[in-house]
Amino acid sequence: MLVFLGLVVALLDLGACAPLQETGNRNKLLLVSFDGFRWNYDQDVDTPNLDAMARDGVKAKYMTPPFVTQTSPCHFTLLTGKYIENHGVIHNMWFNSNTGQKLPYYNTQGVSAWWDNGSLPIWITAQRQGLKTASFFFPGGNATYQGEEVNVKRVEKLFHSYSNETEWRQNIDTVMKWFTEDNLDFVALYFGEPDSTGHKHGPESQQRKDMVRQVDRTVGYLRQRIEENSLNSTLNLIITSDHGMVTVIKENEIHLKNVANFSFRDIKFELVDYGPHGLLEPKPGKLEQVYEALKVGHTNLHVYKKEDMPKRFHYSNNSRISPLVLYGDPGYVIHGRYKVQFNKGEHGFDNLAMDMQTIFRAVGPAFKRGLEVEPFESVNVYALLCDLLGITPEPHDGSLTDMQYMLVKNAGIDRFSSPATGKLAMMLGFTAFLRLVTGIPCTMVP
Incomplete structure (x- = not known):
């Protein structure tokens, strides 16, 4: 037994076994991003639905985005688990430094060469492992990667208005159909607010507060539709964002x-x-x-x-x-x-600045209930997504260690567990831990 424990401790520095699930038992996953939702936007506005989600699941005190704190780079970190210098989407705008040509945010979404820079987003990785995925307005969803694109996608039109609450509900209804009728496994859904309002009116404005109330109503509608479609027991929901917002001086x-x-x-x-x-x-x-x-x-x-x-x-x-x-x-x-x-509000500042921090909420069959966790970097979210989907991740810069303690399968193991077996179980998950004990091989990831 001592020899085995010594082996366990040695393996801690090697990485974590990639999670595997039987296809028939696989839960679905919905990743929702509300652009520019600063970490404390729920503190000066009544947000009963976000509060209920925290009681029913997991809430992070805040989440730290990568630098540079812009929309496309930060979202691609969520999708790849890589820091921005490693995934290469270094700016919201495509540019050619030799010719001086630049493209705005919307046009850059369609330049596959900007996104397809050696890193695969989770859509493609999941599809290659037998899952069906979709992107709804999500940054990066309008590109092809190594000749492949997401199975199902919706791309907003130029000059799209991101603030229409009726359309938000229609988009949610579409996503519910994707899960129930088309049997999709993973969907990434994007909302362009409260970012646009924060830019135009400032993060301390009444307009921003009103938009946060709209976001909260939408969270309530989303959870209602999940329940009405009998998805509560099979769908994990993560709500997060890319960055915060600062008042311009x-x-x-x-x-x-x-x-x-x-x-x-x-x-x-x-x-x-x-x-x-x-x-x-x-x-x-x-x-x-x-x-x-x-x-x-x-x-x-x-x-x-x-x-x-x-x-x-x-x-x-x-x-x-x-x-x-x-x-x-x-x-x-x-x-x-x-x-x-x-603009009266901006982002793109040092990613450690408090006003750049953002939110993380998670609820569903995989998550513990009523758990508030310490802050973590958004680069770790990708590893969690892969674990929830039961797929083998691509090489990435994040760590599942800082995320595993949120999960029901690691009940009784907190973030600071010190015994070797407990720490290993936290990193690998119960199923992968059993594989290690029984000698069944598993793929190691960074």
């Missing part, structure tokens, strides 16, 4: 054109005017001059050569990232040649 915005000793004549390519985050590629021989000027250009501006970016950002080791990376302190946006950004 208008009195002291950062204007690059006003920085002493800096000139756009020294720049080959720029991607600024998009909130607090900027990418610059100086002309040959101008890197040091531009860097030295900008690094002292504004008290609230942070400027790094990409190789010197703090390691915690995981935002340097990718050829798409420009030689210089800029970001403002919370509330400080960057303007380039002209002021074109007039």
Whole structure:
């Protein structure tokens, strides 16, 4: 027995066995993202349905997104379990630094080469293992990956209004049909609010509070429809978001054109005017001059050569990232040649800033009830999704360890379990633990 326990302890550092489920016993999974839902938006608004979901399931104190805290990069981290430098969707906008061409958010959704950069989203991984999946407006859902696309998808039209509550309910009804009539296994459903309202009116505005109430009503409608379709015992529901929102400080915005000793004549390519985050590629021989000027250009501006970016950002080791990376302190946006950004709320700041933190709620047959958990990084969500679906993950940067303690199958094991067997069971899950004990092989993942 001591020899076995020694082997168990040694295996802890190797990873976790990929979960496997019998197809007939597999639960379904719905991942819902409400864009720009800051971690504390439920504290100044009455949210009875989100509160009920927390009582019936799991609530995180908050969830930390990756840097850079933008919509497409953060959502692709949820779908791949990779930091942004590793999955390569480094910005909301596709760009070509050689020609200067840039595409806005909506058009970038259809550029498969931007998304298909060596990382597979969970849709494709699940489909290759026999599951049926769908994307409803979810970022990344309009691309193909290694020649494959999600089984079922809905793509919003250009200039789509994300705030129509009637349409939200219709979309939910469609998703319910996908689960009950088309027998889909996994659906990712996206709502563009309260992000749009937070941008336009600011995160402290009455309009944002009203939109959070609309989100909460929608959560209530969603759970009602799950019950009416007899899915309570077979569907796991996760509600989360990509990032938070910060009030823009208008009195002291950062204007690059006003920085002493800096000139756009020294720049080959720029991607600024998009909130607090900027990418610059100086002309040959101008890197040091531009860097030295900008690094002292504004008290609230942070400027790094990409190789010197703090390691915690995981935002340097990718050829798409420009030689210089800029970001403002919370509330400080960057303007380039002209002021074109007039939002009252913004995101894209340091991912550790509290106003960038977001929400995580989960309920369903796999989840414990009435459990509030400590904060974790969103890069870990992918491992949880794969575990819930019973599929083998692709290599990723997250960890199932920080998520397993939410699950019923790990009842009695909390996040801080210290005995070797308990810790192993927390990491592997009961089924995989038995496989290890009995000698049945399983696939190891990072």
